[in-house]
Amino acid sequence: MAERKSNIIIEESEAIRQKNIIKALREEFDKAYEKTGKKKLFFIQTYGCQMNARDSEKLKGILEEIGYVETDQEEKADFIIYNTCTVRENANQKVYGRVGHLKSLKKKKNNLMIALCGCMMQEDTVIDTIKKSYNHVDIIFGTHNIYKLAELIKAKLETKDMIIDIWEAHKEIVEDLPSIRKHKFKASVNIMYGCNNFCSYCIVPYVRGRERSRAPEDILSEIKALVADGVVEIMLLGQNVNSYGQTLDQSFTFANLLEALEDIEGLERIRFMTSHPKDLSDDLIKVMGQSKKICNQLHLPLQSGSTKILNEMNRKYTKEDYLELVKKIKAARPDIALTTDIIVGFPGETKEDFEETLEVVKAVEYINAYTFIYSKRTGTPAAKIKEQLPESVVKERFNQLIDTLQPFVERHSQEKVGKTYKVLIEEVNQQEKELVSGRLSSNHLVHLKGDKSLIGKIIDVKITSAMTFYLRGEQV
Known part of the structure; x- marks a missing residue:
């Protein structure tokens, strides 16, 4: 436990340091406002998943504490920040296009500050491209040091140089910094960061780093404060929430965390994502079955119904494992509404492999699914597989998958009429x-x-x- 106490001291001192920087910037901004009568405006564009959306809430909180006011009109902003995603390469191209467009805007507004952060910034090739072709960008940082935004703004104002602060890994989890929620009545809470799974098609572990769980006391304290502030629904976030606790000094699992949340008075609903099938334990299923607060919806990514393809994807479960897990979940929670992710056209996928995916869809009867055509992602093992499928075959399978899913989606909705x-x-x-x-x-x-x-x-x-x-x- 001594090590944990040492970490707390590090985290608290860093949080205090960042708050002092925020306070100093606020004083400067307030003085400028007294002279000009104008508040500085910020615009933020968020790409990607709910983890990115949660990071953007933290960024907004810091900017508003400094003295910025949010605007939804990019051209009016004094500070523009793009929180980027890099799951698919076309996401990178979209950001490059937007950043290129900002060059002319910056020529018109000398004091405009442009920042880029998020997953895309964790790639060395991206940083090289920005330095070479987009030198009108002022601040670049990644996924591990969101909390340092005020310090990076201060460094830019003082040096006038392009500020690049990219970490290869997390150094510490800094708690208790400002955050702006989209809704007063519901909130997202990170319970862990990073990912250890290395699915062969996914870039996330390379840009988000290794798994690190937040201390349960910090999570519970944050949620109690949110509930006291009017929150009735919490979404727990992690790349794989089911493996929560594995990096803690104490024995405390995701099931234990959910049990502790059950006792918080005023908290009405609990949601969580994402759940990796390989780590969904019997203890977790038992807690879900007994809970009065966990919502009856579970997102359980399948990706493929073929054990052969699942092995190529490095998913670490079989088709049979997945179906047995669904059986257990439905037995514990008969009203469960299951959603999933499915990738069509993974390299080497045969007609028979795809038909196995359709078999799982029919067996599980999902209420909805996020369906994707496989996108080759440079930097992942799957991108090196030679058996990339023809586009025409993949599109035909994709349409067949949608046609198979749709009747179940419609039936689940129709069954609710009159209730x-x-x-x-x-x-x-x-x-x-x-x-x-x-x-x-x-x-x-x-x-x-x-x-x-x-x-x-x-x-x-x-x-x-x-x-x-x-x-x-x-x-x-």
């Missing part, structure tokens, strides 16, 4: 202002008549009809 469910109202509907929109525990989207006074409340809603991608209902 009453608890719905967390999240927003006024963007298309029809007399409606509000919310989510069932199963994560089905539902629209109903109501106004903004319902936002953040969990109410009883009777489902009256089911469309392809949403439900309609009425408050009861």
